[in-house]
Amino acid sequence: MSIDIFRPDALAGKSILVTGGGSGLGKEISKALADRGATVHICGRRAQVLEAAAREIASSDKAKVYTHVCDIRDADQVDQMMEAIWSVGPLTGLLNNAAANFIAPTKELSPRGFRAVTSTVMDGSFHVTLAAGKRWIAGGLKGSVVSNLVTWVWTGSAFVVPSAMAKTALHAMTMSLAVEWGPYGIRLNATAPGPFPTESAWEKLNPLPDTKSSATSADTVPMRRFGQMRELQSLIIFLMSDACEYLTGQTIAIDGGQHLAGPGTFADLSVLTDEQWKAARDAIVKSTERDKSQRA
Numbered sequence: 001m002s003i004d005i006f007r008p009d010a011l012a013g014k015s016i017l018v019t020g021g022g023s024g025l026g027k028e029i030s031k032a033l034a035d036r037g038a039t040v041h042i043c044g045r046r047a048q049v050l051e052a053a054a055r056e057i058a059s060s061d062k063a064k065v066y067t068h069v070c071d072i073r074d075a076d077q078v079d080q081m082m083e084a085i086w087s088v089g090p091l092t093g094l095l096n097n098a099a100a101n102f103i104a105p106t107k108e109l110s111p112r113g114f115r116a117v118t119s120t121v122m123d124g125s126f127h128v129t130l131a132a133g134k135r136w137i138a139g140g141l142k143g144s145v146v147s148n149l150v151t152w153v154w155t156g157s158a159f160v161v162p163s164a165m166a167k168t169a170l171h172a173m174t175m176s177l178a179v180e181w182g183p184y185g186i187r188l189n190a191t192a193p194g195p196f197p198t199e200s201a202w203e204k205l206n207p208l209p210d211t212k213s214s215a216t217s218a219d220t221v222p223m224r225r226f227g228q229m230r231e232l233q234s235l236i237i238f239l240m241s242d243a244c245e246y247l248t249g250q251t252i253a254i255d256g257g258q259h260l261a262g263p264g265t266f267a268d269l270s271v272l273t274d275e276q277w278k279a280a281r282d283a284i285v286k287s288t289e290r291d292k293s294q295r296a
């Protein structure tokens, strides 16, 4: 059977969980998945953010969108969410998209600062992947896991070391589980987006008005522009569809060639003074405090 991924119902019958689907890339990708006929589940820690996103994602009356308040760092909460999802119907796909990140000199990081990032990116994505995978295996079902990573899985990046470490761990998970779970028909792939500006990421990675790194700049992208949401949406639709089931274990860069040209990392922030780093931290903490006040 041939699958045309550009058909409006290319994802009919699919049920996909997007972690961090309440904002940024996760919300935009969720809209595209729902538009192609998939049932979409989104999770995050802020109920009102999820509810508002669900209203945007369900643009047509036919679209089915479910919200789940869940902190993916907590394996028990993840298991409860999966039980709730399976009571509606099994997933066919999972997008590991939720993440935490901020720029900081590594020498200033406390153990809690390190864990704030790695426990979300690495532990959280593992909890969700395992909770879906073991249900697929027990039920004899196929599944597609896609993780939104970064090009630093190949280059590393100064000043975002916990994120680079945790995303690289997920790159290893993608390759490893593609082999271990291949016999069950479970595929694992990943994307490595270049800069696709979102409000939250830019607050945490570009907090100072007078300085910016090439990692968050369009000038250093060989194609001289930021990524467009529809481009990332198309790639994820393709990976979640049945169009190319032989594709597994791959991390696909979608960055206009940025990392191949060198400047996809935060290395150029080494020119920042201690005062600028203090201002950067204050700006990031302000953004986090606003997010926190919205959590239950």
Ligand SMILES: CCC/C=C/C(=O)SCCNC(=O)CCNC(=O)[C@H](O)C(C)(C)COP(=O)([O-])OP(=O)([O-])OC[C@H]1O[C@@H](n2cnc3c(N)ncnc32)[C@H](O)[C@@H]1OP(=O)([O-])[O-]
Pocket: 099, 100, 101, 102, 103, 104, 108, 109, 110, 111, 112, 113, 114, 116, 117, 150, 163, 194, 195, 200, 201, 204, 205, 215, 216, 280, 281, 282, 284, 285, 288, 291, 292
């Ligand atoms: C090119 C684009 C690529 C994009 C990639 C992305 O992933 S973008 C995705 C972007 N999206 C997101 O990130 C969305 C989710 N983000 C979040 O939830 C928050 O931003 C979070 C990651 C800070 C976690 O918050 P939380 O409430 O769980 O934690 P908390 O506030 O309690 O702090 C815990 C520890 O962290 C420390 N610390 C904090 N800031 C800084 C700093 N600037 N400097 C140094 N340290 C800092 C803080 O001091 C504390 O340690 P302490 O002092 O107790 O030893």
Ligand SMILES: NC(=O)C1=CN([C@@H]2O[C@H](COP(=O)(O)OP(=O)(O)OC[C@H]3O[C@@H](n4cnc5c(N)ncnc54)[C@H](OP(=O)(O)O)[C@@H]3O)[C@@H](O)[C@H]2O)C=CC1
Pocket: 019, 020, 021, 022, 023, 024, 025, 026, 043, 044, 045, 046, 049, 070, 071, 072, 073, 096, 097, 098, 099, 100, 120, 124, 148, 149, 150, 192, 193, 194, 195, 196, 197, 198, 199, 200, 201, 291
């Ligand atoms: N924007 C870009 O240019 C790039 C982004 N990426 C990747 O794309 C993904 C999305 O990034 P972006 O949309 O920019 O960032 P956002 O900050 O907008 O999205 C992160 C989402 O994750 C959720 N989240 C964070 N921590 C948890 C947690 N513990 N449990 C459940 N949900 C959580 C947040 O919701 P809440 O706070 O309510 O929990 C939020 O909805 C990330 O993986 C990022 O690394 C990669 C390369 C470039």
